[in-house]
Amino acid sequence: MRLFTKYNRVNIGVSIFVFIAGSVGFYLVLHYVLIKQLDETLRSEKQEIVEYVAVHHQLPDIQNTKHQWITVQPTAQSFIADLISSYSIYKAKEEEYESVRQLRFGITVGNTKYAIAVNKSEVETEDILQLIILVTMGMIALILLLNYSINRMIINRLWQPFHQSVTAIKNFTVSDMNFLVLPQVDIDEFNLLNESFNKMAQNIGTEYHALKTFTENASHEMQTPLAVIRSKTEMLLQQTEWNEEAVRNVLGIEESIQKLSRLHQALLLLTKIGNVYYDFNETVQFNELIEQKLLEKADLLQAKELSVVKNIAAVDLLFHNYLAEILLNNLLGNAIKYTPGGGTISLELTPEGFTISNTAASGALDDEKIFQRFYKTEQEQEGIGLGLAIVYEIVKVSGFRIQYFFEEQQHLFRIYFNQEK
Amino acid sequence: MISLFVSEFLQNYCAILYAKCVTLKILIIEDEQALLQSILAFLTASGYVCESVSDYAGALEKLEVYNYDCIVLDIMLPGGSGLQLLKYMKENKSQDGVIILSAKDSLEDKIKGLELGADDYLTKPFHLAELSVRIASIIRRKKFSGQVVLQFGEFQIDTAGQSISVSSKILDLTQKEYQLLLFLCINKNKVITKNAIAEHLWGDDMDMASNLDFIYVHIKNLRKKIVAAGAEDPIKSLYGVGYKLEIP
Numbered sequence: 001m002r003l004f005t006k007y008n009r010v011n012i013g014v015s016i017f018v019f020i021a022g023s024v025g026f027y028l029v030l031h032y033v034l035i036k037q038l039d040e041t042l043r044s045e046k047q048e049i050v051e052y053v054a055v056h057h058q059l060p061d062i063q064n065t066k067h068q069w070i071t072v073q074p075t076a077q078s079f080i081a082d083l084i085s086s087y088s089i090y091k092a093k094e095e096e097y098e099s100v101r102q103l104r105f106g107i108t109v110g111n112t113k114y115a116i117a118v119n120k121s122e123v124e125t126e127d128i129l130q131l132i133i134l135v136t137m138g139m140i141a142l143i144l145l146l147n148y149s150i151n152r153m154i155i156n157r158l159w160q161p162f163h164q165s166v167t168a169i170k171n172f173t174v175s176d177m178n179f180l181v182l183p184q185v186d187i188d189e190f191n192l193l194n195e196s197f198n199k200m201a202q203n204i205g206t207e208y209h210a211l212k213t214f215t216e217n218a219s220h221e222m223q224t225p226l227a228v229i230r231s232k233t234e235m236l237l238q239q240t241e242w243n244e245e246a247v248r249n250v251l252g253i254e255e256s257i258q259k260l261s262r263l264h265q266a267l268l269l270l271t272k273i274g275n276v277y278y279d280f281n282e283t284v285q286f287n288e289l290i291e292q293k294l295l296e297k298a299d300l301l302q303a304k305e306l307s308v309v310k311n312i313a314a315v316d317l318l319f320h321n322y323l324a325e326i327l328l329n330n331l332l333g334n335a336i337k338y339t340p341g342g343g344t345i346s347l348e349l350t351p352e353g354f355t356i357s358n359t360a361a362s363g364a365l366d367d368e369k370i371f372q373r374f375y376k377t378e379q380e381q382e383g384i385g386l387g388l389a390i391v392y393e394i395v396k397v398s399g400f401r402i403q404y405f406f407e408e409q410q411h412l413f414r415i416y417f418n419q420e421k
Numbered sequence: 422m423i424s425l426f427v428s429e430f431l432q433n434y435c436a437i438l439y440a441k442c443v444t445l446k447i448l449i450i451e452d453e454q455a456l457l458q459s460i461l462a463f464l465t466a467s468g469y470v471c472e473s474v475s476d477y478a479g480a481l482e483k484l485e486v487y488n489y490d491c492i493v494l495d496i497m498l499p500g501g502s503g504l505q506l507l508k509y510m511k512e513n514k515s516q517d518g519v520i521i522l523s524a525k526d527s528l529e530d531k532i533k534g535l536e537l538g539a540d541d542y543l544t545k546p547f548h549l550a551e552l553s554v555r556i557a558s559i560i561r562r563k564k565f566s567g568q569v570v571l572q573f574g575e576f577q578i579d580t581a582g583q584s585i586s587v588s589s590k591i592l593d594l595t596q597k598e599y600q601l602l603l604f605l606c607i608n609k610n611k612v613i614t615k616n617a618i619a620e621h622l623w624g625d626d627m628d629m630a631s632n633l634d635f636i637y638v639h640i641k642n643l644r645k646k647i648v649a650a651g652a653e654d655p656i657k658s659l660y661g662v663g664y665k666l667e668i669p
Binding site for chain 1: 453455456459460462463466522524544545546547548549550597611612614616617623624634635638659660662663665
């Protein structure tokens with residue numbers, strides 16, 4: 001929910017509640033006051049009658065109007081207390097009920113006792129009340145409407161710098177050399193936000209570059225001793241060439257160097273991918289890359305007598321050339337490595353995705369663990385266990401998705417180029 | 422037509438003579454002494470005249486005075502960057518071939534080095550045999566414009582035409598077999614491991630044991646072809662761990 005909507009919902013809700021409560025209160029107070037006034041009129045009417053009786057010792061002529069009428073009834077009751085009450089009567093003419101206020105009192109003229117009731121219609125009072133309430137409601141509606149539109153206009157304008165900042169932050173990538181610079185604005189809160197973001201981005205940038213430098217330096221520092229060991233073993237090999245025992249020992253060292261070096265490069269690559277080191281703005285002709293990789297590995301395919309089934313459409317991807325190459329290398333390399341001799345490797349490329357499948361030597365792999373680093377099955381001893389982890393990382397950072405299936409005695413890896421299923 | 426043939430022959434012949442008579446000078450700029458010693462020993466054994474230097478200032482001094490056929494250049498040096506040296510050389514129109522040795526496997530560094538005018542780029546840890554064959558390739562390209570016929574014992578390698586003949590008979594080799602034989606010839610009389618061969622032929626992303634058996638198939642075919650051409654088989658296998666091309 002947008003801030004404005006949320007704010008408005010609360011604002012308007014509370015306003016309406018307050019206005020309704022206010023209106024009800026206002027109505028009650030007004031009603032009370034008007035009735036009081038009506039009662040006052042009734043009492044002064046009584047006063048007039050009482051005074052008239054005191055002077056003339058007879059009841060006055062009673063002039064009834066539409067809104068005020070007086071009834072006189074002789075009564076046997078000795079004392080009647082003043083009583084003010086309201087009641088409704090049905091007016092046939094208007095076909096509606098009408099509220100009437102009545103003051104009943106007793107009076108003695110000579111020896112006769114009368115009960116007099118002064119009645120006054122509340123219609124006028126109600127009309128006034130209605131009018132006042134109507135005007136009030138109108139005002140309230142107007143105020144709410146104005147409030148809403150002003151808020152809307154002002155808030156949209158006030159939040160402009162915020163949206164600009166958000167757009168800038170969205171487009172910010174740490175691997176870019178240029179730091180995030182959010183502009184100065186004339187609202188302190190947003191300025192504070194922008195300044196904090198600028199500072200944070202700067203810190204991230206500095207840390208990132210420090211980390212990158214460290215990773216590269218670490219790589220340098222480790223590769224050099226490895227290079228020394230390898231060169232020494234090779235020199236040693238020249239010297240011990242006719243001593244089988246020595247040669248096998250030296251070869252053991254050489255193999256370990258090979259593995260260590262590969263392991264190191266793979267980990268370095270994983271770190272780099274994890275740090276979003278790459279931009280994905282290169283157009284990669286994926287179909288041609290597949291053909292190229294197949295050509296490179298033609299020897300191996302032939303040696304293991306593997307048959308390749310291709311179903312490849314021309315697909316251009318917004319990707320990274322180097323990573324695309326590694327991705328294919330690892331997937332195809334694995335397929336060749338683990339397909340038993342004489343097996344089949346199938347490749348399928350459509351604009352939606354890429355599928356590589358190969359004849360399985362044994363059962364399904366654990367699809368939960370298969371993309372984990374250093375996951376190895378029993379039959380896999382020689383690999384370093386990072387190939388699929390690298391594939392997974394590349395697929396992840398490029399916004400693709402990969403899934404493993406085991407179908408009809410085939411290992412099947414499918415990369416979806418679209419995020420959605 | 423005939424004159425063209427003759428001139429081509431002369432050129433090739435001169436190239437052979439040149440390659441045989443002229444000693445090739447190599448400067449190794451590397452700060453890691455142990456590595457430096459190995460490279461020196463290996464390249465000297467390959468018939469090059471080698472000089473070495475292990476810091477930036479020393480390297481600059483040498484580059485100011487002498488010319489080399491090929492320079493082996495480490496990027497990270499005490500006192501400066503190898504890339505700066507490369508810049509200096511290009512500014513001074515140096516014709517020396519340069520191969521960068523770097524522990525940095527990052528793509529940007531590779532591109533930067535090559536853009537600055539390096540002829541090749543080798544990532545540590547490398548095989549000495551690989552370094553040797555790359556240096557030979559740079560020298561062929563830079564010094565002889567690729568027009569070289571190399572003579573190794575009975576083998577005559579025409580690197581321009583990518584063909585190898587033995588006892589004047591051209592061997593019918595596949596691309597990989599040609600690369601393999603050239604690799605062995607340039608590293609003649611040295612033990613070359615299967616790993617080094619695999620990396621040379623298929624690049625370093627190939628980490629398959631099956632590759633190593635596969636090399637055996639290539640070697641077997643090579644031997645057959647050499648023997649069929651009437652020459653003696655010069656390839657010795659070493660307990661299944663590597664090979665050595667023996668040429669007296």
